[in-house]
Amino acid sequence: MYFRFYSRAWLVSAWFVVVFCTLAAASAHAADHYVLGMSAAFSGPSRGLGVELYRGSIACFTHINQNGGINGKPVVIITNDDGYQPNPAIMNTIEFMKKEETSCLFNYVGTPTVTRILPLLRGYNRHRKLLFFPFTGAEPQRQAPYNEYVFNLRASYRQELAGIVKQFMIIGRKRLAVFYQADAYGRSGWDGTRRALASCGLDIVGEATYRRGTRFVDSMQEQVQIIKGSRPDGVISIGSYAACAAFIRDARDMGLEVPIANVSFVGSENMLSLLQHAGKANGHDYSKNLINTQVVPSYEDLSLPAVREYRALMDSFKPAPPPEADPLYQPLKYSFTSFEGFLNAKVMTRILEKFDESPSLGLAGAAESLKDIDLGIDVTVSFGPDRHQGLNRVYFTTVRDGKFVPMLEEQWDSWRK
Template sequence: MRAADAPGVTPTEIKIGGVFPFSGPASSIGLVGRGTLAYVQSINDNGGILGRKINYIALDDAYSPPKTVEHVRKLIESDEVAFMFGQLGTPGNSAVAKYLAVKNVPTLAIVTGSSKFANAKDYPLTTTGLVSYDTEGKIYAKYLSRTQPTAKYAILFQNDDLGKDYVTAFRTFLGADFDRRVVTTAYDITEPTVDSQAVSLKSSGAEALFVSGTPKFAARAIRKAAEIGWKPMILIDFPPSSVAGTLKPAGLENSIGVIVGTTNKDPNDPKWQQDPGIKAYRAFFEKYLAGADMERRQLGLVRRGFGRGP
């Protein structure tokens, strides 16, 4: 079959689909979608791909799996996209993975680190765009074991594959010590706060708190810990690693000392101002996202390849 005969591909266009939480409880990381759209525009401005312009159709699922299913079906069956690219969210990707596999649609660079999607046997047409949550979780567990070897750890996790992967990683790393040294509690993304969970975890006597979830809830956990006078070592997972999306809403005064592992260079950090990658990022930003808040937009762009650290 020639490329021009494939669904979504013509001699002049490649039609690609993506679904993002532009609204809803994870809207701050929906900025990844805005960054993707800007990057696609830059590709088109430079001639597209082998003479074909990209028609990137990005839809809003509000971080709701039923909406994800609805939108992905539309993209495949009505819009007839060639493939999916950059779809964000562990719950949404989980909800549509089997459908896309049955339809034989490639799903590239999905923005989730859920370890199940790294299984090439079950998901042969899927590639991930983030480090495995399992790998990341083991790094945090190793760090805590080295810096606080006798402490009790608390884990506040999102009650889906995103959060559970991190809990599993801690369990695997700590082995028989997990049940003795770790207390966990979950939250659902429909909950308005995580106040009761934070109070419960404080009462456990934990000296370190790891939050695995999305920016809204990581921010609320950090803020609530400060409000109740709980001062554990706080670590957060990569998804809520934005200063603007998480630490500012939590209160910068409450976020001092919060730890996260990241491969990104912060374009707002003065130490990177002469870095060639950051200079390219800023030039791109000024052209394609002029007038937007750089702190809030940085999340979507660094995950598309600008300003990436070594």
């Protein structure tokens, strides 16, 4: 299993080298480029996250590269599929770190994968490389000893969960249950929920786990039964979109109609797509009473310049999924994930530009020197030696007209208890 991923990674990187060489030869800057190593889930139940994150970043980098790149140096992402499993992620990371041309690690997806590669960042065979903007809100990379090797853009799960718990408290839903993935990601969500509730003097009323890699077609009735048994006012779901969608489907089928909140990691559009398909087949609207927290603004908020730019680039480039991606996967037009990827790429461009100006700073120094950068969203991004997280804001969305849109106050009121 691990061996398979490993060999595929080799093949994929070889392919990219060939493509890039031909491109480089044409631009006359043969070896002078920025290479970002991305190990993410391009296959398996969470493939949508990796693919969409990649597509958003590529949309941005393609635009940058088409305009001369970073001071003439194009930015290239080399991808390796880890299938959302820790060991392939480790192997992929080792591979990236061995390669001299890889500038840094970028756009990793998933808590269990990221938390496991953290020790490698501290130094592997004198190779040291930074990880930028992993697609996870877990705590380990935000805390010592690993926080100095990792730069996060998105808010943490703790922040997300504290936000959602706070909202539930406001509307009087105090019996909260947790449905989570039995791994570090799920555990960090669970931990966040627990901490948030503990600050209010409450505890989780019920919890159920599922095994990582569970598909949408698998049954979640057992978990629903456990959660339902605790008579919750609301459920907080920390998992991948396939498993969460399955849980929502079975919960609604079994009569559990309380609001279910998902965190940003879930990949809202992928989840909604599955629920809509299932809803059509079963004659049931599974999109009701859903709360999805996001760490980026809604891509539907066209008042934001970044949203407009994102949409324009996505429309014009229609980025293809990485070659490792599952050929059956249908790319989404827009998504929170690809928008996050887009924002990640945008921040990364600024960092690379800074680095290109003064390479002596190193990548870490370049990143830490960025202050109050306006990305075109309603908040600015700043980094510093003690501040390796760019954004702290949490956005609440819900489904309306078949799309995830920003939550309105009256929606909260309708759930008030």
